[in-house]
Amino acid sequence: MKMYGYYGSPMGWGGFAMMALTMVLFWGGVVALVVVLLRKVPHAGSAHRILEERLAKGDIDAEEFERVRRTLDSR
Missing domain, CATH: 1.10.1200 (Non-ribosomal Peptide Synthetase Peptidyl Carrier Protein; Chain A)
Known part of the structure; x- marks a missing residue:
């Protein structure tokens, strides 16, 4: 049984970039929501x-x- 080396991720660089962008947008949205809510609280x-x-x-x-x-x- 011959083992082939595994190099890289199956999703490639484009998938990694989209995952990173999605994380940044998610956490940015959470921070923005917290800021808006804190401004409304007396x-x-x-x-x-x-x-x-x-x-x-x-x-x-x-x-x-x-x-x-x-x-x-x-x-």
Whole structure:
């Protein structure tokens, strides 16, 4: 029984390039999705919390609170 040497991959360089490109696109999509989701989540030191604190201290009245809150929500 004669054994023949096996050189290279059966998919060749084109298949390897497509596999690498697909991996880059996949992980790029995952990173982009995480970035988009993190931008939508309000942060702990958010402007809403500061606005609520100013209302509680009496720095602003309820009318100004609502006006500024609507402005923040529209962003």
